[in-house]
Amino acid sequence: EQTVRKFIEGVVNNLIGSDGSQFSLESYFAGKVLLLTGSTGLLGKVLTEKILRDLSCVSRVYVLIRPKPLTDGTTMSAKDRLYLEVLTSGAFDKLREIKLEAFDELVSDKIVAVAGDLSQDLFGMEEAMYIKLQEEVNIIINCAAMVTFDGALDTALELNTLGPKRVIDFARNENNPIVVHVSTCYVNGTQIGVIPENALDACKDMKSQSKDAYDVDIEINLIKLKIQEIVSESKSFYRRVIFQLNRHLGKDTSKNSKESNDVPMIERLRREWVEKRLVTEGMRWAKARGWNDTYTFTKAMGEQIVSRYGNDLPIAIVRPAIIESSLKTPEPGWLDGFRMLDPIIVAYGRGALPDFPGDSQSVLDIVPVDLVANSLLAISPKVGTTSTYRVFQMASGTDNPILLGDFAELVQDYFRRETLTGRAGFSKILPDMTFPSRRQFLRRIRYRFLLPIHIFETLFSIITVFNWARKFNLKLKSRRTALERLKHYVEIYGPYSEVRCQYQTSNLRSILNGLTIDEKQKFDFDVKNIDWKHYVQDVYIPGIKRFLLGVNAPVPNKINTYSDVLHTIDGQVTNEPDDSPQIRRRVNFSQAHRDDGELDYWVKNNITKRLGRKLFRCVFGIGFRHFTGYECRGYENLPTNRPFIIVANHNSHADTAAILVALGGRADDLNPLAATDYWFRNRAWGWFFHTVLGTVPFDRQGHGIESLGLALGLIRRNHSLLYFPEGGRSANGEIRPFKSGIGMLAMEAKVPVIPTYIDGTFQVLPKGRSLIKRHPVRVQFGPPIDVDSILIDFDKSSPNDISRRIAMEIQRSVEALI
Structure with missing residues (x-):
């Protein structure tokens, strides 16, 4: 009875404050210790910046960062990665500008880098450090994931599926921390219609939906056996002979390899072969079970693991849809590396993508990254207070949908007025999207473009003694590489342009309705407020140009104090001075x-x-x-x-x-x-x-x-x-x-x-x-x-x-x- 009373008192104190004051997010987070995984990713950076900006009342934020082995044989420490990959990124430019000298003090006081790896037991830490964190941490936000859609199966399994299990093991301690686990809406596979906010059944896949044909633990063991089989095959006598032949034929992988140069070539060839096999096997296994790719398949199994082993813990599963550039913070349009839609937008803006397959009537479910970060923080106080709040879908398709066809029209309309390079007078007349089927589009790429290029490459390789022939052959190779990349994008991202479902968001809407007016402004995650024309044309595409290509999008009503600069074909320009606090430049010199x-x-x-x-x-x-x-x-x-x-x-x-x-x-x-x-x-x-x-x-x-x-x-x-x-x-x-x-x-x-x-x-x-x-x-x-x-x-x-x-x-x- 006393235990129950203490638990209820704790919940009440979390909701209204121990002194009876009105509940607020700031009062909930005051003095709390957080553990954040995935801080080097897009969402992790925005989340870290948001905490420093608006929730500096926290006691401490431990960021779990894996030390990175470098190609020279040394290792970049977690602390160095925090500085080089997180705090020096553009996400913190505005905050650094606001705080000035106080920024470094704020960071050193609140952010602590902890060396650890979610793909290892005990996070790869010493047991003493692991126990110390367990004793201190009140809130765990797990953003870590391998987000490559066609990543290697072994890495995806360890991080996306078994990583959440290790987070659950960590949370099972006397401190009873709450866990916010970030998943994705697309764990629901190829379902159609309205998708409710329900936990995935650990005994069902997306293909058969039969309890007799699937169990997540059995599936994990089968995948592990397959991985071992592939690794064993790579060490067989037959494979060693093949690798030796490749070495004598001059196949050198060292140029693009991320391995240390000390690794022998035979070993590099073996590892390269294993990785390719694991990529292929991951995609095959995912499709056989009813998911589009390795990423969504392993994330779905991660959810099933959370549901099975964390059912008695205060855990929330948050499923964002397609995360893209920020709407407002850290600044409008901020992005950190190409994501799902960005390479397609760039290819279309350059005139290299005449069309893209898909269903013009399908919902393109985009959510800005800052809205996702805000939702994670707003959800945290509610975790564990009621059993109904277990799964939260962060999507726009139900409350404020935009169709793929409408999105394409907004993109085309933008490029009628603006160029990707920002260079005046060089706009192209871009074709209308007709949205053919994937099969039609891939057939067109394969036979209309790739086949003739292969033929010409073969012909011109015979006469490469002539300088003009070598130059032409290089152009053909460049064009073929671009087409093969486009083919890859279609195969990977094509299924997401044919989605015929809407993700229910009633749980998240309930959280939003419980916030005060001030909190709704400061921690806004209401997708109904998104004006899609404004977002696409004034925020998203200018953000791609500015933060990914280095092009300074024009700022309305602002006088440019520097002379016009030379624009390049690739559109990678700048007109900011060297001492600007925000360096957004990358040039095709x-x-x-x-x-x-x-x-x-x-x-x-x-x-x-x-x-x-x-x-x-x-x-x-x-x-x-x-x-x-x-x-x-x-x-x-x-x-x-x-x-x-x-x-x-x-x-x-x-x-x-x-x-x-x-x-x-x-x-x-x-x-x-x-x-x-x-x-x-x-x-x-x-x-x-x-x-x-x-x-x-x-x-x-x-x-x-x-x-x-x-x-x-x-x-x-x-x-x-x-x-x-x-x-x-x-x-x-x-x-x-x-x-x-x-x-x-x-x-x-x-x-x-x-x-x-x-x-x-x-x-x-x-x-x-x-x-x-x-x-x-x-x-x-x-x-x-x-x-x-x-x-x-x-x-x-x-x-x-x-x-x-x-x-x-x-x-x-x-x-x-x-």
Whole structure:
């Protein structure tokens, strides 16, 4: 009786407060400790930002993050991933702008990264840490999932199906935490009509609906046996012979492999074969059981596991529909990487997608990510208070439906007025969507496009001795790759354009009705408020352009304070300054600098330049070695047969001279990027410094795109570069944050980046002083950085986030040389 009374008192206190005050979300979360999984994903980032923004009253948020093995054999810690992949993403730009210096303090006070893996028992932790979390955590929000629709079956099973079971095991403790488990509406498979908010039966699949033909635990064991069978086959004598033959035939997987380069090629080939088999087997198994793909199949089994083993715990299952860009927060249109609809929108806007299969009368069930995050927080206080609140479907198809045909018309109408690139005067007349069947569309792709390309590729491969034939063959290969990608999108996403059902949302509506007016505004998740024309044309597509392609969508009634920038074919442009708090840029630099005549001027090495630079190095070499003292280390790290980019800290005007002296004769083919507004203030000044130093202009006042395009052009003429990514000289000798321009350049240049630390020049000639002081100078060249390995590690991030991370990785390498 006493236990029951305490339980009831706890529930009442949660609802109305222990002092009898009116219940609010803020009062419920005050002092609570949360455990959040999936924080590196789209929903996890928005949820973390929302908690910091509006629920900073929480005591602490533990974010479970798996340490990431990198291709160089090292491991990125959970703390580093929190910083590099979560807190530095664009989701936190607005909050950082609002909080200013208080942002870092808020994060350090509220957010704690915990190394763990949902695919391992005890989350892969030490038992002591696991028990500590159990004793502290009050609320668990499980957003972790492998969201690749056709992912490998073993990974999907461990994370999407067995991961929820491990969360249940964690929650079964004396602290009795509530659990909010994020699933998906599409666990309901191919059903039609109204889908109620009911838990899935652990004894039924979506195909037979018979209790005799399916049981989730038996199914899991059968899948595990199949995975073991595939792995065993990969180690058989027959397979080893095939892998050996592939190796001798020159099939190298190292370029695109995420494995460490230390892994032998035979092992890489084996793992690649296993992954492909598991992908195929996952899709086959899912369709045989009545689901569209591996993702929805394994998520459905995860729900069935929750229903079977967590029925006595305070658990809520939240099923969002198609999660897309935010409506309002962290800012309108924010996205983090391509999702389900985004690549289709981009392909159509570029004119590469003439049509798409589907049913124009089917409901396209889209929900903005910020509404989903708000619903998770609003649901939490109600979990466990009543048995009726177990499943919540977060969908728009019932309360505010938009048909696929209507969505397509809004997209087409947008591209009649705007281009994907934002470039005026280059709009295309895009065709109307006719929505053929998937079979018709795939047949058209296969026979009208792919077959002729295969034939021409075969013919032109015979005459590749001619340069024009090789170029044409490359174009054919590029076109074939694009078509095969489109075919893949149709096969994976096609079923979601033929959905003939509506997801009931009455449970979620009840939660919404229980909020105060202020909470409905702050934690809005009412899909009835979505104006689809406004969302698609003013929020969603501009968000794709801005956050995924790097194009700055025009802001109404705002004067552009910077000059127009050069737009590229791929539409990846920017007009934001380097010091903007929101860096949204990714440029196709190969198109950004086309004037070969101007490029010839910068690379031409006439006798005046040769004599001027040699004299400069001689004079400064004598000064460094005999007046200040000079030391150069790590010269052997400089590549000898290809261009490179030296990236260094910047303390003084003497930095450039210190680098040029270190390079000696190789400095003739090195061009320092120098500020246009200072070093090229007039023609005579610019000519002099280009002649004696090799400087080329870099406009730090808003035209960085053209400057980076020029830099890439120099690299392609086999010239190396010297780049100071801090944007100016340090005022106190300390390294300031590197700006993302170096990340963009390194991403496109695909040449080694040489991290370099310059020590002593701040004492020799600091900013604001013109007289040189005697102090030893040291130049330290570090090992080259392979940017491709960073791109592989962050292959699912948006380009602007990748450029930031590359810049931060380079800065860490420079700081390691101190």
